[in-house]
Amino acid sequence: MGLASRPGSALVVVLGVACVVGVMLSVLSVTAGLVRASRSGADSRNAIVLATEALGEGASSISRDTCSTLLQAPGVAHGPDGRAIVDCEVLQGLAPRGFAWGMLFVRGVGDHAWPLHSDFKIVTGRLFRPGIHELAVGVGALAIFNLKVGDTVILPDGEWPIVGAFSSGGGVLESQLLADAATLTASTRANSFNSVLVRLESPDAFEAFERWIEHNPGLAVTAERQAQFYLRSVASFTRFFSSLAFFIATILAIGALFGSLNVMYGRVRARTREIITLRIFGFGALPIALSVLLEAILLSLVGASIGAVCAWLLFNGRHSVVVNTTFQLSVTPHFVVVGFAWAITIGLVGSLLPALRAVRLPITAGLRETTMS
Amino acid sequence: MGCTMKYLPLICSALLRRPTETILTFLAVTAGFILFASMMGLNVTYQRAIEGAREDRLIVVSRFPATLGGLPIGLEERLRSVPGVAAAGAWASVCGHYGAEQQFTCIYNVDDGMQAAFPFPIDPVDWNLLMNTLDGMLVSRKAAQAMNLRVGDILTVAVGAGVRGDGSNSWPFKVIGIVPDSPEWRHGYKVGNLKYFQNNRPLELQGLIGGFRLGLTDSDHVNEVTRRIDRFFANSGTPTQSFSAREDAANSYRSVVDMALLTRLVAGAGLFLIVYLSANVIARAVQERTAEFGVLQAIGFTRIQLMALVCAEAAIPCLLGAAVGTWLAAMLTTVPNRWLPAGVDIPEATVSSAVFGAALGAAAVLALFSSALPILMLWRRRPAELLAAS
DSSP states (O other): OTTTSOHHHHHHHHHHHHHHHHHHHHHHHHHHHHHHHHHHTOOTTEEEEEETTOSSGGGOOEEHHHHHHHTTOTTBOBOTTSOBOEEEEEEEEEOOTTOSSOOEEEEEEOTTHHHHOTTEEEEEEOOOOTTSSOEEEEHHHHHHTTOOTTOEEEETTEEEEEEEEEEETTOGGGGSEEEEHHHHHHHHTOOEESEEEEEBSSGGGHHHHHHHHHTOGGGOEEEEEHHHHHHHHHHHHHHHHHHHHHHHHHHHHHHHHHHHHHHHHHHHHHTHHHHHHHHHTTOOHHHHHHHHHHHHHHHHHHHHHHHHHHHHHHHTTOEEEETTEEEEOOOOHHHHHHHHHHHHHHHHHHHHHHHHHHHHOOHHHHHHHHHHO | OHHHHHHHHHHHHHHHSSHHHHHHHHHHHHHHHHHHHHHHHHHHHHHHHHHHSOTTEEEEEESSOOSSOOEETTHHHHHHTSTTEEEEEEEEEEEEEETTTTEEEEEEEEOTTHHHHSOOSOOHHHHHHHHHOTTEEEEEHHHHHHHTOOTTOEEEEEOOTTSSTTSOSEEEEEEEEEEOOOTTSTTOOEEEEHHHHHHTSOGGGTTEESEEEEEESOGGGHHHHHHHHHHHHTTSSSOEEEEEHHHHHHHHHHHHOOHHHHHHHHHHHHHHHHHHHHHHHHHHHHHHTHHHHHHHHHTTOOHHHHHHHHHHHHHHHHHHHHHHHHHHHHHTTTHHHHHSOTTOOOOOOOOOHHHHHHHHHHHHHHHHHHHHHHHHHHHHSOHHHHHHTO
16 A cells, blocks of 8 residues: 555655666676686686796796696696696787777697686687697687687787687686697797696695695795686776775665655655554554555665666676676676665665654644645 | 845745755755766766876887787887887886785886886986986885885885796885876886896896887877887787877776776766656655645746746755765765775776766756656646646
């Protein structure tokens, strides 16, 4: 009854909360997407090895000798052929053609790369052939940088054709181009690798592997779990977007809160006759106050649902890029729950004072007012 | 004056009829405009940073950036001889962590040519001191304050393996002067001596630096010079990629996320929130006072005058809210960074007079939008119908 009356004012609360939740979830979809991409590309049995104190893969340099030594490390898994599943990888950055911003990375991988990327799948064309100037492109890079199978990419040794497109379960690898590591290092005249990806016998084998590296300072490398490394790489950006989302949502929520207070006062005033009648019939203060609170909370929840649906329709699954990592924006259930919690808070705080006014309405004055009107 | 005196009591009584409602509307509008002005101000900050970056200065880097290498220092002389280039300076950064909290920093090491190509606001005495002190470093005031550095302090940067020739992970720099800040370096800068960088590099990387910065003779031919340089080195062992400092500034804001789009979207959401709220409040106020408008029309007020009254009633909280909201946004520019976690940084919004004007303009448009429906309702009804509403 309360909800059905004055739909215009009810819409103010609904749309106000929809704005707060919609904007918050839209910005948080960047955070959720980055975290999802980081987790998707990582396997709990994988460890990544970088040069000591290197700020990231791009700034890390690992010699061939170190790479060979890592094959002997304890805890490293071996394939059916008896060889250690270790991939020494090289990363080459290049400016994407036709884009004034961003950096596209070509990752050189060896023949042991595939067991390390369990979700890797060719979706179009074929994989590059070792020893030949060929590339495979990730579906993320494909979507963002307008690349397609058959295009060519200019590298130091000339034009390399893209012969296939791959997916890797939405992981970070999808932002990059893949090539044969030996061919790429020969082409770029690099004499070292950027990182070494290692498959461990089990996730628990990491400690032994890390200890072994620490006891060999001559290697000048450090090991980190792959998932942890990816999450750390995007941590400053996830913190930035989360903070931005909550900062914006706080200001919007303050506006929506005042709007909600305004509307709920108006709705209590408009229902003075109904509230007085209920009190004459014996309804206590609590049920009347609860009816006002519940009305506001229900309106806020409707608003939160609209905001969440809008954010989901507009942003969920869309490809985006943050500092050279392509990923899909993601409106996650976790953040939707956070949005609903905000909506309930706005509804509750925004109706507390109007609810108090409703229970404090003097019956005689209320009756007089309703008779006069 | 007489006209104002005639309408003012009517507008005041309309606004004070339900003071709580008016105050709450004003507060909601204020909150909306804090967001609007902050977002527009942020946009102005980005735009100013881009426009402040010089179009006639070029940055030249390797087209295929290598992990530890870059471009050979020998290119500097060749770049100076390219038609259109007035000056050239070489640079290389030493980046790493410092201090117990492992904070990240970069020291920008330059050669003597940099002061002509891409000048820092450093006086010649300090500059000469830097060029004559191998391990010296000049720190701008903002950077010195942030890192708590004073003249004579040693800043030791922990660098990656293979960065230094001696195998060490520590790269010490001695603070030899605190110098003025530059608008191009938002967080301040730390500038070192390129010779010190080169002397400490591994043998196979000696002579390789991060890139060059060039001063041009004429800002009208930037694209031409850029093409000339990149074409000249295209088939060499070290192909280059050149772009103007302005393009670099624009790319740096675009590479994280399209901030212009984001700020406009959020500002739009703030305005949408306000417009719907104030429209609802005005519609309700007009509906409740239909008979009053009928009486006013009966005693000689024209429809246009009634419309003006409704508009003024909507405009006052909107304009006041816009003014106070924008003022608060200007006061709060430093708050987000205090509130954000360490390592996360949002540039301070520039709440300029243009932003203030935009906020007031938006408030006026919002007032018009908010009062459009109530005005239409009044317009369609005859005085007798309005009076009958009582």
